[in-house]
Amino acid sequence: MKILFLGDVVAKSGREAVIRNIKPLKSEYGADFVIVNGENAAHGKGITATFYSRLVSAGADVVTLGNHAYSKSEIIKSVDLCPSLVFPGNLRSSDGGRGYVIKDVYGVKIAVVSLICEAFMCDVENNPVKAMEQLLGKIRADQIIVDLHGESTAEKMIFARYFADRVSAVVGTHTHVQTADERIISGCAFITDVGMCGSYDSVLGRDAEESVRRFVHKEQTRYTPATGPAILCGCLIETDNRTGRAVRIERIQRRPSGSY
Numbered sequence: 001m002k003i004l005f006l007g008d009v010v011a012k013s014g015r016e017a018v019i020r021n022i023k024p025l026k027s028e029y030g031a032d033f034v035i036v037n038g039e040n041a042a043h044g045k046g047i048t049a050t051f052y053s054r055l056v057s058a059g060a061d062v063v064t065l066g067n068h069a070y071s072k073s074e075i076i077k078s079v080d081l082c083p084s085l086v087f088p089g090n091l092r093s094s095d096g097g098r099g100y101v102i103k104d105v106y107g108v109k110i111a112v113v114s115l116i117c118e119a120f121m122c123d124v125e126n127n128p129v130k131a132m133e134q135l136l137g138k139i140r141a142d143q144i145i146v147d148l149h150g151e152s153t154a155e156k157m158i159f160a161r162y163f164a165d166r167v168s169a170v171v172g173t174h175t176h177v178q179t180a181d182e183r184i185i186s187g188c189a190f191i192t193d194v195g196m197c198g199s200y201d202s203v204l205g206r207d208a209e210e211s212v213r214r215f216v217h218k219e220q221t222r223y224t225p226a227t228g229p230a231i232l233c234g235c236l237i238e239t240d241n242r243t244g245r246a247v248r249i250e251r252i253q254r255r256p257s258g259s260y
């Protein structure tokens, strides 16, 4: 099974790039299944049912979220309209959502789990390790792919080490900066952070000048997403359908043409 995972889609720049590129990337890598983290899809924070639908129409099989899952509160009323949207299972406000979905892909049941890390993150109700143990008691699938959304590199690595024998992949998200540490740990594909799909000329997808004004000059600014061409970040995970174990992970990074 070849699984294409695209990192955090940030605002219009990221959305348009992902919508334009899912099918070409799927075909280039021969991917059978596509997971997209859409937690920043709507103006940099949260997602709406409309943007979820556009990602699915473009080829995403599952859309995962993160700490901004409920930033656009209207999504709570639209949960039933978004059957392939995965809310983090251990967010305090996760009543309306779901911590995982299971998809049948050519007879193979793939579970996609979303969890939030504990370190430097807000509104975490349950430690992700405890939450994962509970989910493993419920999930009946051949392969389990975890989107682990968090700030701390060590926490994501520790989680992957701990669950490596029981899940097929742990893909880190949230920092928007891709790490070059993809590897296979005991049959589990792992990358600390897969990176973002959003404006390349930005600070993590946010307008760069505004970020400087806020951080350096302490100006009270609203969040303005950056515009311009996007960087596309993701990874391709290959699993063995007989064993459910990962055999390969390849990092994907496409910068806008002419950029350095």
Ligand code: FE2
Pocket: 039, 066, 067, 068, 149, 173, 174, 175
């Ligand atoms: Fe996040």
